[in-house]
Amino acid sequence: MRLKCPANFRIVRLPCTGKIDVIHILRAFEKGADGVYVVGCMEGDCHFKSGNFRARKRVEQAAKILDKIGVGGERVKMFNLSSGEGPLFAQYSIEMDKKIKELGPNPVKVALQAKKKAA
Amino acid sequence: MIIASKKPIEEIIQEVKDYKRLLILGCNECVTVCEAGGKKEVEVLASALRMHFIKEGNEKKIDEKTLERQCDHEYLEEIRGIVDNYDAILSLACGVGVQFTAEKYHSTPLIPGVNTCFLGANEQRGMWTERCQACGSCILARTGGICPISRCAKRVMNGPCGGSSKGKCEINKELDCAWQLIVDRLRDLGRLDDYEIVAPIKDWSTERAGGPRKVVREDVQV
Ligand code: SF4
Ligand code: SF4
Numbered sequence: 465m466r467l468k469c470p471a472n473f474r475i476v477r478l479p480c481t482g483k484i485d486v487i488h489i490l491r492a493f494e495k496g497a498d499g500v501y502v503v504g505c506m507e508g509d510c511h512f513k514s515g516n517f518r519a520r521k522r523v524e525q526a527a528k529i530l531d532k533i534g535v536g537g538e539r540v541k542m543f544n545l546s547s548g549e550g551p552l553f554a555q556y557s558i559e560m561d562k563k564i565k566e567l568g569p570n571p572v573k574v575a576l577q578a579k580k581k582a583a
Numbered sequence: 584m585i586i587a588s589k590k591p592i593e594e595i596i597q598e599v600k601d602y603k604r605l606l607i608l609g610c611n612e613c614v615t616v617c618e619a620g621g622k623k624e625v626e627v628l629a630s631a632l633r634m635h636f637i638k639e640g641n642e643k644k645i646d647e648k649t650l651e652r653q654c655d656h657e658y659l660e661e662i663r664g665i666v667d668n669y670d671a672i673l674s675l676a677c678g679v680g681v682q683f684t685a686e687k688y689h690s691t692p693l694i695p696g697v698n699t700c701f702l703g704a705n706e707q708r709g710m711w712t713e714r715c716q717a718c719g720s721c722i723l724a725r726t727g728g729i730c731p732i733s734r735c736a737k738r739v740m741n742g743p744c745g746g747s748s749k750g751k752c753e754i755n756k757e758l759d760c761a762w763q764l765i766v767d768r769l770r771d772l773g774r775l776d777d778y779e780i781v782a783p784i785k786d787w788s789t790e791r792a793g794g795p796r797k798v799v800r801e802d803v804q805v
Contacts, residue, residue, distance in 0.1 A: 487623065490630040529627070532592045533635035572634045579642070 467554035470561040481505070481542075482515025489526035489540055496573040499539040499564035500526075503556060506544050516544060535571060539564065584613040584704075585677045586711040587620060587697040592631060595673065598694045599632065600641070602670040607632075607696070608662070608684065609649035610676035617711055619697045620675025622649040628675070628696065644669075653680025659687050666691055702733070719789030719796060725777060727768035734761035740782040 478484060481504035492500045502523055504516035520542045527537030541560060545552045599605055607629045615621025629647045636643045646669070651658045653676035666672070671692040674681045678699040685693040701713040716733040722740075723730060732738050736754045737746075742762030746753030750763040769778050787793065 485623070487626045487630060490627060490634070494630055494634055529592065529631050533596075533631050534638055535634060571638045575637050575640060579640075 465550045467550055469554045469557045472561065473557060480510070480512050480515040481519035482510070482512055484519050484522055486522050486526045486529070489523065490529065493530065493535055493539070493570055493572060496570060496576070498570045498573070499541075499560060499567070501541045501543060501556065501560045503543045503545060503553065506546050509546065536567060538567060539570070584616055584702070585679070586617050586700045586703040586713075587614050587677050588617075588700055589619050589624065590696055590698055592628070592635075595628070595694075595696055596632070596635060599671065599673055600636075602643070602692070604644040604646075604669045604671075605632070606646050606648060606662070606665070606669040606672045608653065608672050608674045608676070609647070610653045610674075610680050611649055611651045614676055614680075614697060615649075616705065618709075620677075622647075624675055625649055628673075652676075654683050656687070659684060662688075716790070718785075718787075720786060722782070722785070725780075725782065727765045727772060727774070727777075729761055729764045729768060731761050731765065734759075734764070740785055 481502055484502055489500050489502075502519050504519050505511070507516060510516045523540050523542040527540050529537075530539060531537035541563075543556045545556070607625050609615070609620050609622050609625035611621060614624075618624065625647045629645050633643070633645050636645075648662060648665075650661060653659060653674060666688050669691065671694060672684060672688070673694045673696050674684055675696040676684070677697070678695065681693055681695045685691075700711075702715040702717060703711045703713045706712045713733050715730055718732050722732075731740065731742060735742055736752055736758075737744055739762065742765070743760050744753075744762075747760040747763055750760055752758040752760045766775075766778060769775050789796070
């Protein structure tokens, strides 16, 4: 399957989305990511039963924190698909890329770059 | 254990905004178990605050450390060598830990990062409920193992009061009437006769009403 995906995202593999924690998402933003999306299995299909439900909650928590500190909670999102849905994976990446482009760059990264330039 | 809840991040931002170098200090005991002030919460808060202040053009040095306990000299000593590197400490321990740290490091401002709530149990994941108010003179032997001081809204000693209805408390229909629970349990234990005994007036001097308290144990002192 040769599918077109935006080339500007990096895949971080996890054994299960249940492994993801709020801090992993926040660290990505601290390191300059403009957006983070988590792709888990279909709800009800988690091999470990509730991994993807936990992930969704953590994504929501991270979004709340990002909202409160002014980075923007819309920059994180949870998606679900089954492992056979390659085209959907590509579609989600295009969707997320479009959304993040609309939102513009991560304000933390912008502030750090401005500081570097001034120095 | 002591149950605490996280303070809103907006409140914390207001309290710490004027300090340039901040140490966020977690505690490995009660507040870790109730997911309010352990290592994980320290990491998340530190990351969020760092990003917030960078974005505001007010970048700070924000470091993280989590001690085994903040209510013990021994563990608090671990930060003696680094404490002068900070303008303030944001402690995620309970009120005891915050105060003990403040007493030890007299010239460093201390800011609490959690609200200390009560003595309670881990009822289920994400839910903690009150069980004891440390009255200093436990009466659980008489009350079927259910505490009317912490679990009855009126702290009635010979309950229930007239507000008990269908096993629930008048202050909230979701809340079990502590005295209903006591009567039910005494019945199940075959000890309803105990319920007939009128409780004497409780000596509240061992509770907070008698002023700040102290336990001294000469037998274990060295
Ligand atoms: S009777 Fe006093 S010590 Fe015993 S559980 Fe209740 S408040 Fe705590
Ligand atoms: S209804 Fe029960 S729990 Fe509520 S105040 Fe009365 S005795 Fe206490």
